[in-house]
Amino acid sequence: MGKVVVVTSGKGGVGKTTSTAALGAAVAKTGKRVALVDFDVGLRNLDLIMGAERRVVFDIVNVIQGTAKLSQALIRDKRLETLFLLPASQTRDKDALTEEGVADVIDKLRSVFDYVFCDSPAGIERGAQLAMRFADEAVIVTNPEVSSVRDSDRIIGLLDSRTMKAEQGESIAKHVLVTRYDAARAARGEMLSIDDVLEILSTPLLGIIPESQDVLRASNVGAPVTLSENTNPAARAYIDAARRLEGEDLPVILPFERRGLLDRLLGRRAA
Amino acid sequence: MNLLDIFKRRGSAPVARERLQLLLAYERRSRNQPDLVSVLREEIMAVIARHVQVDQDFLQVSMDHGETTSRLEIDIQIPNKVAMPMAAAF
Numbered sequence: 059m060g061k062v063v064v065v066t067s068g069k070g071g072v073g074k075t076t077s078t079a080a081l082g083a084a085v086a087k088t089g090k091r092v093a094l095v096d097f098d099v100g101l102r103n104l105d106l107i108m109g110a111e112r113r114v115v116f117d118i119v120n121v122i123q124g125t126a127k128l129s130q131a132l133i134r135d136k137r138l139e140t141l142f143l144l145p146a147s148q149t150r151d152k153d154a155l156t157e158e159g160v161a162d163v164i165d166k167l168r169s170v171f172d173y174v175f176c177d178s179p180a181g182i183e184r185g186a187q188l189a190m191r192f193a194d195e196a197v198i199v200t201n202p203e204v205s206s207v208r209d210s211d212r213i214i215g216l217l218d219s220r221t222m223k224a225e226q227g228e229s230i231a232k233h234v235l236v237t238r239y240d241a242a243r244a245a246r247g248e249m250l251s252i253d254d255v256l257e258i259l260s261t262p263l264l265g266i267i268p269e270s271q272d273v274l275r276a277s278n279v280g281a282p283v284t285l286s287e288n289t290n291p292a293a294r295a296y297i298d299a300a301r302r303l304e305g306e307d308l309p310v311i312l313p314f315e316r317r318g319l320l321d322r323l324l325g326r327r328a329a
Numbered sequence: 330m331n332l333l334d335i336f337k338r339r340g341s342a343p344v345a346r347e348r349l350q351l352l353l354a355y356e357r358r359s360r361n362q363p364d365l366v367s368v369l370r371e372e373i374m375a376v377i378a379r380h381v382q383v384d385q386d387f388l389q390v391s392m393d394h395g396e397t398t399s400r401l402e403i404d405i406q407i408p409n410k411v412a413m414p415m416a417a418a419f
């Protein structure tokens with residue numbers, strides 16, 4: 059039985075889709091079978107970040123409505139044969155996903171894959187709740203910034219009350235993934251510190267992903283950063299986070315401002 | 330970070346631009362139309378079903394949106410043993 063992990067945040071634009079792709083690819087690279095499910099119905103983007111946008115034929119709504127089989131809708135990654143994507147639809151009908159339909163899809167995926175990553179839409183409404191509904195674990199993507207932390211707190215509340223696990227009296231394993239961490243701003247004391255974030259959310263830390271141009275470049279070319287740029291700091295941070303998610307006990311290292319000689323000469327700041 | 334990265338850095342925006350142009354051209358076209366792919370798929374299936382019974386399991390559909398044309402690939406496995414209903418009439 060595979061593990062279902064929801065990648066969620068409440069707030070939009072914090073890095074959920076980027077993190078779903080990066081974590082999923084990092085886990086798949088270890089040979090585990092991984093499915094990424096885009097729950098952002100109406101605004102799908104995971105296909106674009108994965109570089110699969112030209113290959114979408116069917117989507118999760120087709121599967122739920124019975125016009126396509128799950129096996130037909132799953133797109134196999136061209137780089138990693140253990141990595142699959144189930145795209146969201148572009149329909150504007152918000153009720154296209156039913157709870158029974160989602161339950162069925164997740165059940166089937168869980169029986170075939172080692173990991174199922176659910177990329178949540180922003181917000182705390184139906185879409186976000188369906189994405190987390192059947193999760194065993196949650197990655198709460200948070201930027202070190204007041205509104206993001208506040209929204210994460212609300213999401214944690216939902217994870218503890220509205221998920222299947224919570225309703226059955228079990229608790230869902232929660233991890234905070236701090237993304238877009240800017241070491242220079244942190245050094246200047248302009249950003250909430252990691253300790254502040256963790257203390258406020260009282261949830262364990264999965265990793266710290268630095269703000270990085272590598273992430274932007276990876277989305278430009280349609281490859282998860284952990285595949286295309288796997289030696290860069292953001293990719294390494296994602297790879298470590300993925301290992302922690304798999305239960306490894308790795309210390310979290312605070313990203314620092316790295317300025318190599320060449321960077322200094324060029325007056326450029328490293329990621 | 331090495332010299333190669335500096336040269337690579339310049340390269341990714343044009344790739345992004347091209348990918349988006351392709352995708353959006355396709356999406357805008359299909360926004361005001363019924364989904365061409367699913368219409369084709371259903372009609373093709375209906376035609377085939379008139380002659381042989383095929384299970385959905387033996388149907389693979391794939392898509393590749395290109396610049397000026399898109400490729401829709403439909404791969405249907407038809408079991409050899411199954412007699413065609415038409416042929417049975419003779």
Ligand SMILES: Nc1ncnc2c1ncn2[C@@H]1O[C@H](COP(=O)(O)OP(=O)(O)O)[C@@H](O)[C@H]1O
Pocket residue numbers: 067069070071072073074075076077180237238239267268269270271273274277292
């Ligand atoms: N570590 C990072 N460094 C720089 N940009 C990032 C990073 N993580 C995400 N981004 C950028 O932030 C924007 C929002 O990311 P996305 O993953 O789409 O967020 P969400 O899915 O939460 O809305 C994107 O432009 C993405 O490239």
Ligand SMILES: [Mg+2]
Pocket residue numbers: 074075076098103178179
């Ligand atoms: Mg997103």
